[in-house]
Amino acid sequence: MSQIRLGFSARDVIKNDPKIWDNLDKIKKWLVEEPIPNLLDEQILIFLTAAGHDLQTAKNIIKSHYHLKQTRPEIFDGRTLDEKMRRNLKAVLTANLPVYHNDSIIFFWKMVEKNVDDYDHRCMASLLTMNVDASVFNGPVKSAIFLLDGNGMTFKHLMKMKLDLLRTISEYIQSGFPMRLAGIHLINSSSTVKALFKMLSPFIKPEMAGLIHFHRSGMDMELFHEEWIPKRCLPREYGGELESIEIYHHALVEQLESLQWFFDAELSQRSQM
Helix, strand or coil, X not given: CCCCCCCCCHHHHHCCCHHHHHHHHHHHHHHCCCCCCCCCHHHHHXXXXXXXXXXXXXXXXXXXXXXXHHHCHHHHCCCCCCHHHHHHCCCEEEEEEEEEECCEEEEEEEEXXXXXXXXXXXXXXXXXXXXXXXXXXXXXXXXXEEEEECCCCXXXXXXXXXHHHHHXXXXXXXXXXXXXXEEEEEEEECXXXXXXXXXXXXXXXXXXXXXXXXXXXXXXXXXXXXXXXXXXXXXHHHXXXXXXXXXXXXXXXXXHHHCHHHHHHHHHHHHXX
């Protein structure tokens, strides 16, 4: 089993900032008394960055993050691109887009209607956490935007969703996320998409509700680019300047395959608590 490591050095990121080093040391001392793994400096720095370097906020995120990982093993343990997960990757287009907007990475998701029979809600929840961990492997990310395309989502997808998984993922994004949530944009919004968010509504805090934006089918994409996400950050299917979303989907799958050792090592780290 490989030892856990990340693709960047905390020292290279922090350099000589005494406040960040001080906060990092305080968290390391605090962790000794908490039911949380012995984290690397790089892992702590990811959470400090998500918290805007506020010490107490970082502690709260870390506690929530690892509480969820310990109590929901069906989502966070055994994360791998096995046969079932690969079938699910045919039921969704997902990508971590390469160009950030105002320091926010953009996570893209779209259901593939013709492959709805391959859709498994637990696998999708697990895949989301893998995407997020992959996005911070090479360095902390300040914030994130979710861009969800409602085309392809059907009521058959909704019938396969489980309320307990929706609750867990909502808690993960709102309380245990290793970056700040900057926005959720639902383009080509439909009655199915609105039904999904009605299912989610009991689990959504007011501050998150204010970050959710529904955009109807046939909207003026030029206005969307001006008001929300510029062309330089979007794939060409959405009037953007990037390559096709398919390219970034396949790139993400390759990245997840290359990080299998990391997912295994991260689980091993947690098992030593």
